[in-house]
Amino acid sequence: MTIDDFRALFRKHLSGHTEPEEIENLCFIALQHVLGMSRVEISLSRKQMLNNLQEKTLSKILDRLVQSEPIQYIIGTTEFYGLEFQVNPATLIPRPETEELVEWIVTSGIGIQNSGLKILDIGTGSGCIAISLAHTIKSSQVSAIDISSEALKTASQNAVSNQVDVTFIEKDILQTEKLDTSYDIIVSNPPYVRDLEKKEMRANVLNNEPEKALFVPDDDPLVFYKKIGNLALEDLKNNGMLFFEINEYLGAETVSLLKNIGFKEVALRQDLFGKDRMIRAIK
Ligand SMILES: C[S@@+](CC[C@H](N)C(=O)[O-])C[C@H]1O[C@@H](n2cnc3c(N)ncnc32)[C@H](O)[C@@H]1O
Structure with a gap:
């Protein structure tokens, strides 16, 4: 089977439940992973024959994609x-x-020149935010919290593979009365x-990604924002900044909540x- 034959097989098995551009993208990711080639190299080698092992591995990936498993979990990164991050369920x-x-934090000014900037990432998961900030803002001291020991194991490995120093802390933020120190950025x-x-969610997210990382109760959707907002108001330095990713439907409510708590901007x-x-939000 050639690379092109495999691409056709991919299209055949995934069309119907995946958009055509997404199929193309998934196919490239799978080929890059198994063949160790770049997208350009793959595009220039469309008639190249796959060996038995490559064919078997690619077919296994395709089977798992058909079952709606995310490609990132299948290839593990x-x-x-x-930067490259290990991910798992x-x-x-x-x-x-x-x-x-992350880009907003990096360009927010106080970053780059300020040496020893203290940063805390709450709910770090794979460590993607904490590690990217530690990697970009070289002189920063970054800590990261998560309730999941399994996630923290992966995050620690990601810090090592990306050659940055991040302090990881296992903690339930909803049960935390006070942070351990003061920060420039939370x-x-x-x-x-x-x-x-x-x-509204796709099966590959709903059936595979960790519930604890995603969901909040309908009757208290801003529970984390309330708790983290209050902790941050106590433990951010003056003019320190709090950054949140938010639910697209709850922008106005989240802004009001932070203003009511006492953030000035x-x-x-x-x-x-x-x-x-x-x-x-600025303290
Ligand atoms: C939406 S995910 C974000 C993961 C990562 N920061 C990212 O942006 O990809 C939320 C994270 O919060 C963690 N989490 C959930 N409840 C928590 C709690 N009570 N205390 C601390 N972390 C919690 C989950 O384990 C998960 O890793």
Whole structure:
């Protein structure tokens, strides 16, 4: 079987439940992973024959994709902010919107020149936010909290493979009365999907990604924002910044909540798709 034959097989098995551009993208990711070639190399080698092992491995990947398993869990890695991260069912798969949040933090000014900037990431998952910030803001001291010991194991390995130093802490933030020290920046992408939104979600997310990372009760959807907002108001330094990724449907409510708690400047920002997606609040 050639690379082109395999691409046709991919299209045949996935069309119907996956968009054509997405099929093409998944196929490239699978081929890159198995053949160790770049997209350009693959495009230039379309008539290249696959060996038996490559064919078998690619077929297994295709079978799992047909079962709606996310490609990132199948191959075990994903790219975020130019770095490679291990992911598994204990960690949420980092999203492009979250890269925009990291970019906002990095460009928010107090960052780059300020040496020894203290940063805390709450609900770190794979560690994507904490590790990208530690990698980009070289002199920063970054800590990261998660309730899941399994996620923290993966995050620690990601810090090692990306050659950064991050302090990981296992903690339930909803049961935390006070943070251990004061920070210049606190960031969180907490669970924010309401149970009522489950019906809008794709099967590959719903059936594979960790519930604890995603969902909040319909009757208290801002529970994490309230708790983290209050903790941050206590433990951010003066003029320190709190960054949140937010539920696109709850932008106005989340802004009001932070203003009512006592943050002086609260800015709401849209993601690339024009959806209310992130907030910066200054103490
Ligand atoms: C939406 S995910 C974000 C993961 C990662 N920061 C990212 O952006 O891809 C939320 C994370 O919060 C963690 N989490 C859920 N409840 C928590 C709690 N009570 N205390 C601390 N972390 C919690 C989950 O384990 C999960 O890793």
